[in-house]
Amino acid sequence: MDYYGSHITRLVEALKSLPGVGTKSAQRMAFHIIGMPEDQVRKLSEAILDARTNVQFCKECCTITDGDICPICKSRVRNHRQIMVVENPRDLAAYEKTGRYEGVYHVLHGAISPMLGVGPNDIKLRELMQRLTDENGDLTADEVIIAMGATVEGESTAMYILRLIKTLGLPVKVTRIASGVPVGGDIENIDEVTLERALRGRTELK
Numbered sequence: 001m002d003y004y005g006s007h008i009t010r011l012v013e014a015l016k017s018l019p020g021v022g023t024k025s026a027q028r029m030a031f032h033i034i035g036m037p038e039d040q041v042r043k044l045s046e047a048i049l050d051a052r053t054n055v056q057f058c059k060e061c062c063t064i065t066d067g068d069i070c071p072i073c074k075s076r077v078r079n080h081r082q083i084m085v086v087e088n089p090r091d092l093a094a095y096e097k098t099g100r101y102e103g104v105y106h107v108l109h110g111a112i113s114p115m116l117g118v119g120p121n122d123i124k125l126r127e128l129m130q131r132l133t134d135e136n137g138d139l140t141a142d143e144v145i146i147a148m149g150a151t152v153e154g155e156s157t158a159m160y161i162l163r164l165i166k167t168l169g170l171p172v173k174v175t176r177i178a179s180g181v182p183v184g185g186d187i188e189n190i191d192e193v194t195l196e197r198a199l200r201g202r203t204e205l206k
Helices: 006-016 023-035 038-054 089-096 125-131 152-167 192-200
Strands: 079-086 103-107 143-146 173-176
Touching: 006 023, 079 089, 079 125, 089 103, 089 192, 103 125, 125 152, 143 152, 152 173
Parallel strands: 079 103, 079 143, 143 173
Antiparallel strands: none
């Protein structure tokens, strides 16, 4: 039943499409937006449209950014020969909050999951392999740190990356973050101290 009229109902339904937002949360947000001054609502809508229009994938690490190259990849103080592989930009942000990682990242935008129909070609694995050598075939990385969640999908992706690197015959050290990350845990929801310990205690995959 339409309790509020078509305009409010449409707004509630649009907000419900956001991840983690149910009907009650969508209603609260809708009522809040309706009560906001019109100029604030306009700024909000413009910010959403501007982000959607201008945000793109970094040409090096595939994270989201508003330029061709993200600030981390641009940085001259980062160790560009150490690449941490993460599942999504939120995981990248979680590790950056620790303030202890000095390398760069590669964002896969997913994990291999046959059950969900996600294969190696559906995530940014090809781009990762391309980063490991330059146009002359020279190695551009010394270590690839696989920082995926301790899930079946994360483990499958880690093993696939290791197999790819070995198949290509690249003398790159491949490590996996330590088990301080709980089984089934998402990187983005883990505290900075645990993430730092997991990074320091990483082990080599062979």
